[in-house]
Amino acid sequence: MSNITVLGLGAMGSRMAARLIAAGHKVTVWNRTGRAAQPLVDLGATLAASPRDASQGAEFVIAMLRDDEVSRFVWLDPECGALAGMSPDTVAIESSTLTSGWIQMLGAQMQHQRVSLLEAPVSGSRLQADTGQLTYLIGGDAQVLERCRPVLGALGSGIHHTGALGHGALTKLATNALLGIQVTGLAEIIGMLKRSGADASHVLAAMAGTSVWAPVATYLANTMLAENFAPQFPVELIEKDFGYVLNEAGISRDAPTIAAAHGVFQQAMAQGQGAENMTSVVRLFTARHAPGEADS
Incomplete structure (x- = not known):
């Protein structure tokens, strides 16, 4: 089982985190308002104080966020951003619905720190998240995707590799x-x-x-x-x-x-x-x- 961080506990992120806990993974969570994390903490998740703290020691860091602006803050904020806490062995999995231009910029920032980024937005809503039936629309390196398949398999029933970073968006x-x-x-x-x-x-x-x-x-x-x-x-x-x-x-x-x-x-x-x-x-x-x- 893997050490996985989930950033963003809205309707989709909270359900994804719950699925990962149920699958036996060690899950750390962060949300801008900590109250949303309590049901997951009750299930066994660890609540972190910042994206940076949450990402330390993680093998995979999954983000499910509202938009480009929030994604930029959560990953790249110089004081508390997740990238600052990640090691070169960590894989970032960005599952938010974002623009292709921002995904390419994020990928370049992560490459500078030798962190791999997999773009993994999903098709499906709350029912599919609850039942592990999400469809993944992947952008990024095929080898990174293969490393992530066991994690994505706990959350989705379909994985489609669409091309390079930005194509998933x-x-x-x-x-x-x-x-x-x-x-x-x-x-x-x-x-x-x-x-x-x-x-x-x-x-x-x-x-x-x-x-x-x-x-x-x-x-x-x-x-x-x-x-x-x-x-x-x-x-x-x-x-x-x-x-x-x-x-x-x-x-x-x-x-x-x-x-x-x-x-x-x-x-x-x-x-x-x-x-x-x-x-x-x-x-x-x-x-x-x-x-x-x-x-x-």
């Missing part, structure tokens, strides 16, 4: 963009059906029997119809990811569909839905009109 951002486009498309369709007086559940069930229906669409449609917006993938996080995607695209006219979907999530944010599940954007289209009422 591009793959994750592309995946989330396609997901978000499907969310906004279904939300608009449900709004159209309800305004037309159709039974949206019956229409969508018929659509589900056609070749255009994506596997994730059943989950998306069901949560929209049930108005179950308990956060699995909050609006505020997918909105952040869309911003990253558009930065990668360069200019909006090269990604007009992505830009339009981003606008839907921005509108939901403006209406106070940031902490709700991404499917809550359906409210933008179902609360607008009564059945049969059209724009004037």
Whole structure:
């Protein structure tokens, strides 16, 4: 069993740490607010006071953080950053959803200190994290990946090596963009059906029997119809990811569909839905009109 550090104990990081503890690994954790660590400490984890302290003596350091800015602080802060506590034998595993440019910069910083970086963002949400069914979208050296496979295998059921550092970020951002486009498309369709007086559940069930229906669409449609917006993938996080995607695209006219979907999530944010599940954007289209009422 390995000595593993987990940095960031949000909805995903806390579940990953719990899986590693259950698999028998020695786990050290750090979170900006220590209160989130208590359930893991109760399971046997050690709580560290800083990322630097947490990474000392670790074989693998996994980060699951909000964005580029937080990732930069947690890894590279000169006083308490994790890199300052890592030895050349340690492998850094960055599982946050970040930009490819930042991942490449982080990899260069780590190479200067002879620390290996594996880029390992995941596809999947809280259920997949709980059950060890995450899908990894790997960027980095193939030999480093082979060293990490036993750790990643405790957390995920699929490992896809996409290429060099930065390619994993591009793959994750592309995946989330396609997901978000499907969310906004279904939300608009449900709004159209309800305004037309159709039974949206019956229409969508018929659509589900056609070749255009994506596997994730059943989950998306069901949560929209049930108005179950308990956060699995909050609006505020997918909105952040869309911003990253558009930065990668360069200019909006090269990604007009992505830009339009981003606008839907921005509108939901403006209406106070940031902490709700991404499917809550359906409210933008179902609360607008009564059945049969059209724009004037």
